[in-house]
Amino acid sequence: QVQLVESGGGLVQAGNSLRLSCAASGGNFSIFAVGWFRQVPGKEREFVTAISRNNSNTHYNDSVKGRFTISRDNAKNTVFLQMNNLEPEDTAIYYCAAGPQRNSTIPTHVYEYIFWGQGTQVTVSS
Numbered sequence: 001q002v003q004l005v006e007s008g009g010g011l012v013q014a015g016n017s018l019r020l021s022c023a024a025s026g027g028n029f030s031i032f033a034v035g036w037f038r039q040v041p042g043k044e045r046e047f048v049t050a051i052s053r054n055n056s057n058t059h060y061n062d063s064v065k066g067r068f069t070i071s072r073d074n075a076k077n078t079v080f081l082q083m084n085n086l087e088p089e090d091t092a093i094y095y096c097a098a099g100p101q102r103n104s105t106i107p108t109h110v111y112e113y114i115f116w117g118q119g120t121q122v123t124v125s126s
Contacts, residue, residue, distance in 0.1 A: 009120030
């Protein structure tokens with residue numbers, strides 16, 4: 001059983017940056033792909049980005065390409081999400097999740113992830 005805890009959310013003005021962290025405990029974190037999702041009230045949880053278990057591949061939602069960067073440090077059981085040039089549309093609760101990775105394919109759907117954190121609020125003001 002893997003426990004995930006997100007941190008780093010907050011309130012920022014548009015154009016600024018935030019760095020989210022996802023700390024894992026309780027299992028072999030390095031065998032899982034890790035993704036970030038976000039959700040606003042009344043909408044489905046949306047894929048943001050994910051990184052492969054060995055740090056070799058990443059995948060991004062088109063809406064965040066060039067602005068967000070995902071990285072992981074398996075030695076520290078932590079995944080990071082650097083968010084630059086934030087926009088009001090990025091306002092959401094951000095969740096990290098861990099799930100199995102089959103071959104080289106990075107999972108991008110909610111149902112592919114097993115373990116979830118409690119989420120951290122990101123609010124971007126205009």
